[in-house]
Amino acid sequence: MSNERNWAGNLAYRAQRVEHPASVDELRELFAEPGSVRMLGTRHCFNDIADTAGVLIALDRMPATYEVDAGRDAVRVAGGLRYGDIAARLHADGLALANLASLPHISIAGAVATGTHGSGDEIRSLAGAVRALTLLGPDGGLVQLQRGDEGFDGAVVSLGALGAVLDVTLDVEPTYQVAQHVFESPGWDAILADLDAVTSVGTSVSIFSRWQQTAHADQIWVKQRVPATRADAGAQRQRREEVMSRLGAVAADGKRHPIIGVDPEACTDQGGVAAPWYERLPHFKLEFTPSAGEEIQSEYLVPRGDAVAAIEAIRSLADRIAPLLLVNEIRTVRADDLWMSSSYGTDAVGLHFTWKPDEAAVRALLPEIEAALPASARPHWGKVFTLDGAEVRARYPRWADFAALAAEHDPERRFVNDYLERLGL
Template structure:
């Protein structure tokens, strides 16, 4: 049977796919395998999870969500999705500080690849992790907590250290948000006031084709300025990709609702319109270079648009995780949703990477990129210490490590 990722652009090469039903079965499988990788929800657009050995999916392990109300943390099974987790947290009076645009993705896969939402004061999803449990190369368990020397290298790790089985997540009190869509943001205003616009809500996204720009504004308080940055309010629900059906999108028009029903762009009970019929890439830049970088992209908009569905701009706060794209710097992510045409997209992606190269871009680990990314020496040393035989290193990880 052909086994592919969500988008269908990557076919896995594993000799076998395993679904262990217990931790003990997973430990025996890892100990006996010469090469093994874990697959989350399959939402990456590259071969980060691929292997020619064994592929393991943890969807048959018992569900795990243990909320510690005193510590404001939750112990969560690796294969749990945010769509399933968030309502449980909300009913207990808690929330996560942020969510990605899709709630359908698995917690462990999102954390391992540095997936993020948007918000100038909110770091990526991995920054909420305060503890991580994994099965190491000989099948033995390993638990690491924030403050341990190896912890900053073990959270965003691309599965290179072992099979993650559970994570402990920091929680915040549950909250409500309102979501607005504002249309007609001029390029001049977007570039001149980018910092102020991105700071105008709890979570803010710009959607642009480098000609027309909309703003997705998620706020705790009501937006009362009728001429906000020269824009007009959308007169009905909008999809991030203009013209697409809006039934899968979260509620807009300023209607207040729970955090987990407003932070994502798409509803948990409905797949995104056109799900999978696309390619994605994203480059993360230091926030202070964002306006200059956007100006360069507007200048090559005519080259980008023929293969572009939409581009999204988001803010992400810095963290201290070694392999995180946001390590040590507040960032802006420039995301591209491309038409599903690899041959046409890749030359344009190379042009985008070349255009943004002077600004020090880092790629999103789960999306398409062509330039070899940075690998901190500390992470390389950690992989060699915990997995000297390369049991968890597929081709993607070996390339990252310089092997």
């Protein structure tokens, strides 16, 4: 046994060993060995999606590909790189991604494969930025797919079922600045009365609550692209102040952490001070251990039209949730066409739970939460949930197409593990 654990420490991998190939040839040699294999990213998944009884393979020592397209609207990067590894380099080249997750610490291939999303009414998930990718299949053959190709929409959010993602090509745009503002004690009734106004008040908006009381949330974080003109900046500020006034929210008088009482040193800077996109879109800085450290995470994403009902369901369970909760975050994601994306075919609202590290108690509570949420809720692939495979499959209209694609790429089921079997793959 490898004795390796995931980032949060709540999962011990069953793998015989963990390998770190430094070339495609070394990776092919590992694939040529008999037995099951799975790809391992930065170990930020809280369930066994990356586990196997065979060999785990991390791509963090592969060549660090970074190639800007001649048209300067795309960049090809190694799948094993972290978003934090490419962000500053993109900015130095005058370029930017439209989106980042709350953690820059996560690997590009791993985040894309699990549908990790970031936030914003008009911003698609991280996977939505993928315009091409290169897979190494279990037979050692290379498969290159680009947007518009048959099977591409199923191969991006792949759950690790198709092979090793050697590189991805991401959409980029000219670099830009973002300012971050934090407001405290917004009223839930006012938030739910016009959720669209709240989530559209910035480029990316997060509502944080510990659900220790149900009248007010704890904080709202507003990340806003800095406009080109002073007049536009003034209009942004006026709208932000109007919305926060309706919510009864007040501007924070200093830097904050999403979890009340935790030292905010690890968080990206706030107070409306503008900086390059990669220094504000994440909640946490690359040089610090993110979030709370020892924790468990769950997340469910619902169609925009079901969002208020979903939040009300969580609100009704506040007394059950609060004792186990570190913080709940609510944010939005734009629709995409990727078969296994939690925002496939619908603008989505995510309800994210960072739990205290008591997995038995969390797993005992989750069925109650899952039963209370609308039947449209889709669990985040990399986080803890208890919905059975049949129920999960029913929430993805293209599941059968994805299963056929996985069988085509991996006919001997080398990449199928317990997690995928529970889903029915």
